[in-house]
Amino acid sequence: MKEAQLIENDFTASWIHEIKTPLTAMKLIMDAQSNPDISKIETEWLRIHLLVEQQLYMTRLPALESDYVLERLSVQRLAVEEVQELAPWCMEKNLAVNIEGNDAAVVTDRKWCRFIIRQILTNAIKYSPSETSLTFRTVVTEQENVYLDIIDEGPGIQPHDLPRIFDKGFTGGNGRIHNAATGLGLYLAQTVAAKIGITLQVQSSQSQGTTMRMTFIDLNAFEIVRRGHAENIPL
Structure with missing residues (x-):
């Protein structure tokens, strides 16, 4: 079960890193625009970004001790x-x-x-x-x-x-x-x-x-x- 969970976490982390690439590209495009409607889209983008980041930290949580710098x-x-x-x-x-x-x-x-x-x-x-x-x-x-x-x-x-x-x-x-x-x-x-x-x-x-x-x-x-x-x- 532990091995299966580790494999699942690896797949999740891989997916998160893949999805962050188009999210980063979207942010660069939004930053280059001056249209007032962009701000509404940016807020929704932020919510997606926060959810993706939260999921990434959840996959890292079991190994927090090895990813900890005081x-x-x-x-x-x-x-x-x-x-x-x-x-x-x-x-x-x-x-x-x-x-x-x-x-x-x-x-x-x-x-x-x-x-x-x-x-x-x-x-x-x-x-x-x-x-x-x-x-x-x-x-x-x-x-x-x-x-x-x-x-x-x-x-x-x-x-x-x-x-x-x-x-x-x-x-x-x-x-x-x-x-x-x-x-x-x-x-x-x-x-x-x-x-x-x-x-x-x-x-x-x-x-x-x-x-x-x-x-x-x-x-x-x-x-x-x-x-x-x-x-x-x-x-």
Whole structure:
């Protein structure tokens, strides 16, 4: 069964790489056009692109440990990179994006951390009403842990849904109303976060939006991991 799953993952990864070629060509064509209608097409293209990327990361997930590089990175810069990636969708809904708090350095893997932010941000954009705001807020604790809060002004999450939002396949009340949820985004975000040492928490109340908090461990924990690998010490 394991061998069959590996073969299936290889086929899926191969298909994704093949489909990315025409998607890239389409993006180049759209970038060269100035027609206002292109922006609508670009938003739909972005949704396809995000789904393809999500599937690619799903095939890589079982081998995450072999595709993991720790770096000291700006947490606000990681957030800005994802906002830039999703800018056409934000512009379509006329969403303002705010950055609050002082920037901080975190030790993490750039690619996988951005994947987590992307899943959270995608949900925030999807459920946010037009002409509202998205806020990224950074906080540094006395223990040198770093919080990144991603705050939206959407409908919030119903209290009875909160314990299940990270469950695989769970769409919740908002997902069924909008008929646009796969039940995979937050599940994948939580799965990756647990593997790379990030804690995810949610604070939400109906009609007052949702705050998703990413907590990054302090730098001392990174030093322990780094020394362990350098000296080949079992951790």
